[in-house]
Amino acid sequence: MKAVVEWNAEALLDARLDRGELTLTIAPDEIRAACAAVKAAGYNFFEDLTAVDWFPASPRFRLSYALLSHRLKERIRLSVPVEEPGPAVESITPVWPGANYFEREVFDLFGIRFEGHPNLRRILMPDDWQGYPLRKDYPVEGYR
Amino acid sequence: MAGSAGTPILEAPVAEGASDQHMVLNMGPQHPSTHGVLRLVLEIDGEIVVRVYPEIGYLHTGIEKTCEAKFYQQVVPLTDRIDYLSPMANNLCYCLAVEKLLELEIPEKAQWIRVLLSELTRLNSHLVWLGTHAMDIGALTVFLYTFREREEIQRLFEAVSGQRMMTSYFRIGGLAMEPPLDYFDRIQAFIRTFPEKIDEYSNLLTGNPIFINRLKGVGLLSAEDAIALGVTGPPLRASGVDFDLRRDLPYSSYEKFQFAVPTSTVGDTWARYEVRLVEMRESVKMIQQALDGMPEGAIKADAPKIVLPDREKMKTQMEALIHHFKIVTEGFAVPAGEVYQAIESPRGQMGYYVVSDGTAKPYRVHMRNPSFATLQAIETMCKGRLLADVVAVIGSIDIVLGEIDR
Numbered sequence: 001m002k003a004v005v006e007w008n009a010e011a012l013l014d015a016r017l018d019r020g021e022l023t024l025t026i027a028p029d030e031i032r033a034a035c036a037a038v039k040a041a042g043y044n045f046f047e048d049l050t051a052v053d054w055f056p057a058s059p060r061f062r063l064s065y066a067l068l069s070h071r072l073k074e075r076i077r078l079s080v081p082v083e084e085p086g087p088a089v090e091s092i093t094p095v096w097p098g099a100n101y102f103e104r105e106v107f108d109l110f111g112i113r114f115e116g117h118p119n120l121r122r123i124l125m126p127d128d129w130q131g132y133p134l135r136k137d138y139p140v141e142g143y144r
Numbered sequence: 145m146a147g148s149a150g151t152p153i154l155e156a157p158v159a160e161g162a163s164d165q166h167m168v169l170n171m172g173p174q175h176p177s178t179h180g181v182l183r184l185v186l187e188i189d190g191e192i193v194v195r196v197y198p199e200i201g202y203l204h205t206g207i208e209k210t211c212e213a214k215f216y217q218q219v220v221p222l223t224d225r226i227d228y229l230s231p232m233a234n235n236l237c238y239c240l241a242v243e244k245l246l247e248l249e250i251p252e253k254a255q256w257i258r259v260l261l262s263e264l265t266r267l268n269s270h271l272v273w274l275g276t277h278a279m280d281i282g283a284l285t286v287f288l289y290t291f292r293e294r295e296e297i298q299r300l301f302e303a304v305s306g307q308r309m310m311t312s313y314f315r316i317g318g319l320a321m322e323p324p325l326d327y328f329d330r331i332q333a334f335i336r337t338f339p340e341k342i343d344e345y346s347n348l349l350t351g352n353p354i355f356i357n358r359l360k361g362v363g364l365l366s367a368e369d370a371i372a373l374g375v376t377g378p379p380l381r382a383s384g385v386d387f388d389l390r391r392d393l394p395y396s397s398y399e400k401f402q403f404a405v406p407t408s409t410v411g412d413t414w415a416r417y418e419v420r421l422v423e424m425r426e427s428v429k430m431i432q433q434a435l436d437g438m439p440e441g442a443i444k445a446d447a448p449k450i451v452l453p454d455r456e457k458m459k460t461q462m463e464a465l466i467h468h469f470k471i472v473t474e475g476f477a478v479p480a481g482e483v484y485q486a487i488e489s490p491r492g493q494m495g496y497y498v499v500s501d502g503t504a505k506p507y508r509v510h511m512r513n514p515s516f517a518t519l520q521a522i523e524t525m526c527k528g529r530l531l532a533d534v535v536a537v538i539g540s541i542d543i544v545l546g547e548i549d550r
Contacts, residue, residue: 018481018482019244019245019247019481019483021482021483021484023482044371045371045374046374047374047486047493047495047512048484048495048497048510048512050497050508050510050512052482052499052507052508053508064482064484064497066484066486066495066497066512068486070371070385070387070392073392073393075393075484075486077482077484096372096374097372097373097520098372098373098374098375098517098520099374100520101516101517101519101520102374102516102517109208122201123200123201124200124201124204124549124550125201125204126201133206133209134208134209138209140209140210140212140213141213
């Protein structure tokens with residue numbers, strides 16, 4: 001957290017410690033730089049990326065990055081609010097190439113675009129699929 | 145999932161500047177050595193692999209979406225189906241995540257049984273890996289040996305949960321039921337002979353010149369690449385990164401167990417083979433420790449509004465009957481919040497991200513599965529190598545398509 005504050009305190013919107021997990025909320029257009037700063041601070045391993053749809057709230061989506069430090073044996077979560085319409089954030093694949101599939105999955109299931117991703121295509125659903133299944137306005141069962 | 149009606153087999157372009165000699169080869173999804181329905185689109189120059197392009201999603205069933213429509217306790221059986229070779233690991237990870245949301249304390253005995261069965265699951269999963277990996281390489285015999293022991297483990301699972309594969313034995317707040325009376329004796333009998341069985345597999349493979357030649361120096365992955373690509377578990381440790389969640393971020397009483405974390409600095413498929421073999425021996429030690437030190441006590445947390453009451457109590461006490469009825473029909477509300485819980489599954493780091501909005505159904509459940517991330521490293525490992533090595537590499541990273549596609 002100290003590293004993020006030193007890097008750019010303005011991009012840090014919120015910090016919360018809940019159930020032993022530290023969550024830092026980062027401004028959407030700063031996520032790549034924030035990841036680079038956190039990585040430099042020792043959180044060397046990208047674990048997970050996913051989104052939550054808070055429809056009909058605004059901002060609608062919230063991305064959640066789980067980052068792990070092998071050395072500190074600690075985990076940190078970066079949370080990024082993303083607005084409708086045309087949700088998009090910077091891709092963090094230049095920082096961690098391993099985020100590639102995870103970003104594709106979020107794109108596939110939530111329709112959030114990642115700018116600068118090398119191959120932003122659907123990954124789990126068929127290429128010609130219409131709609132984004134994990135959005136809350138997408139039905140759980142039945143025909144579309 | 146390219147290749148559905150009307151789309152060409154491969155839209156990914158051949159690498160720029162590639163000679164006309166390059167050819168695109170489709171491997172899978174129906175291929176015996178892709179361990180499920182993995183499809184690899186390979187760009188090859190003669191026998192040399194230039195690019196590997198995995199196409200996944202053939203087993204996608206939308207489990208994460210389904211979870212959002214179920215009560216918290218109804219999600220447990222769904223988690224079995226994700227990584228069907230290590231159901232207990234999935235159960236454990238999900239239960240730990242929800243228990244963290246509820247801030248629920250689990251009795252020590254339940255925690256120890258969870259460790260015991262998680263390690264049995266690891267053996268179970270590694271046995272399938274070893275059998276199929278060796279079979280891919282051409283050593284058919286090993287498969288018959290490992291499945292002989294796997295059968296024993298599945299009988300142990302059946303004895304405790306009633307199911308061989310989809311166990312759903314770990315529940316939110318503890319375990320489903322008490323293990324049978326002679327259960328620990330049966331496990332003891334199994335692990336008494338199991339180390340000899342590992343020697344048996346090792347005798348068949350470790351000195352086998354064909355096996356050595358197919359594995360040594362194949363599928364090299366450096367520690368930097370492994371970390372950058374999100375590789376976890378045995379492949380990460382075989383690349384020289386000494387990190388194991390059981391030891392470094394312990395959960396479910398793992399801090400009370402003594403075990404070594406095998407690593408290797410070579411980073412090839414042979415190193416992964418050796419690391420997993422040692423891991424099996426360490427698991428046996430941990431099972432022994434769990435049996436020796438098994439604490440007494442309850443197997444369910446004292447939380448009547450979350451944990452289903454005993455049958456006996458339900459039939460005799462009004463309170464218990466009401467709680468039972470409420471839990472089954474309305475579920476139980478979980479305080480709002482978000483948690484991420486990671487465990488060391490047989491394949492690597494498995495994480496469950498659970499978001500609650502304060503109701504009885506999870507607002508969002510996301511699974512971070514080790515195979516999904518590890519698959520990204522396949523191109524790094526196969527590039528510039530022979531086509532036949534791809535089979536060895538797939539075997540060595542031990543992927544399960546169920547958890548990749550979910």
